[in-house]
Amino acid sequence: MTIATRLCVIRHGETDWNATGILQGWTDVPLNDKGCAQARALVDELACAGFAEVCTSPLRRCLETARIIADAWGLEGPLVYEGLKERHFGTYQGMAKAELAILHPDLYEEIVRRNPASHFDAGESMDQFADRILGALHEIARHGAGRSTLVITHGWAIDVITRAARGLPRTALLGTKPKNGEGLWLTPGTARPLVETSPPVFSRSLAW
Numbered sequence: 001m002t003i004a005t006r007l008c009v010i011r012h013g014e015t016d017w018n019a020t021g022i023l024q025g026w027t028d029v030p031l032n033d034k035g036c037a038q039a040r041a042l043v044d045e046l047a048c049a050g051f052a053e054v055c056t057s058p059l060r061r062c063l064e065t066a067r068i069i070a071d072a073w074g075l076e077g078p079l080v081y082e083g084l085k086e087r088h089f090g091t092y093q094g095m096a097k098a099e100l101a102i103l104h105p106d107l108y109e110e111i112v113r114r115n116p117a118s119h120f121d122a123g124e125s126m127d128q129f130a131d132r133i134l135g136a137l138h139e140i141a142r143h144g145a146g147r148s149t150l151v152i153t154h155g156w157a158i159d160v161i162t163r164a165a166r167g168l169p170r171t172a173l174l175g176t177k178p179k180n181g182e183g184l185w186l187t188p189g190t191a192r193p194l195v196e197t198s199p200p201v202f203s204r205s206l207a208w
Contacts, residue, residue: 005141006148008049010183011155012061013038018180021097023111024061025089025123031064038181039068052147053077055140057084057154066152078152083136086154090123114159117171130170133160141188158183165196 013035017024031039046069056066056078066078092100092107101108110118116126124132133153140149153161158178163170165186178184187195 005145005188006049007137007141007144007151007186008046008051008148008183009137009151009153009158009161009186010042010065011158011178011180012057012059012065012152014180015061023089023092023095023097023100025086025093026059027093028060030060035061035065035180036068039065040072042181043069043072046150047073049148049150051075051150053079053144054150054152055079055081055084055144056152057086057157058082059085059154062152062154066150069150069152081136081140083132083139084151084153084157085132087129087156088120088124090120092120092123113173114156114177115171115173116156116159116163126170129156130160130164133157134164137161137186161186162196 013031015024015029015035016032017027017029019032019034042065051073052075054066054070054073054075054077056062058080062084063078063080070076070078092104097108097111100111107118116130119125137151140151155178159174160170162168162174162184163172165184184196
């Protein structure tokens with residue numbers, strides 16, 4: 001009997017920049033206390049899934065989330081994939097969204113809508129970003145064939161993965177976005193490279 005490969009893709013825990021509305025991109029920001037608590041909550045919430053490994057973006061907010069979980073489960077690693085990094089926001093990285101709203105109101109509105117077609121000077125195009133994220137995810141799926149793997153990545157990255165799983169265009173707007181510590185389940189499919197499984201997004205009502 002062949003065991004189906006399953007991926008659980010989760011957004012990292014909260015950082016101070018998340019809390020204060022600063023564009024992070026590739027800026028290496030650590031988890032704050034709330035983010036660490038979110039990671040610890042995932043330890044219990046996902047323990048019954050029987051994950052064989054934890055994979056992560058190399059950025060600290062993901063790496064710290066992944067290490068908290070992997071250490072608690074007694075797993076080696078986590079395995080680091082450069083391709084799981086957040087979208088590079090170019091010259092806008094490190095800028096507060098409130099400042100962006102004043103200096104670049106049109107771009108600010110696009111970011112609020114999480115429009116994937118947004119253009120970031122000196123940053124990644126949507127195709128560059130999506131190719132990188134999906135390439136990393138497919139590599140993880142091949143490496144972990146027949147096993148359940150936890151993947152820790154970023155908000156815009158999960159948007160890319162969600163569109164691919166639902167068969168939507170790369171520029172499609174999504175009605176929801178994952179909060180810190182939320183994500184979705186995936187299995188490799190035949191019609192599309194990725195298929196979203198139930199529950200698509202899980203959320204907790206825990207008080208942090």
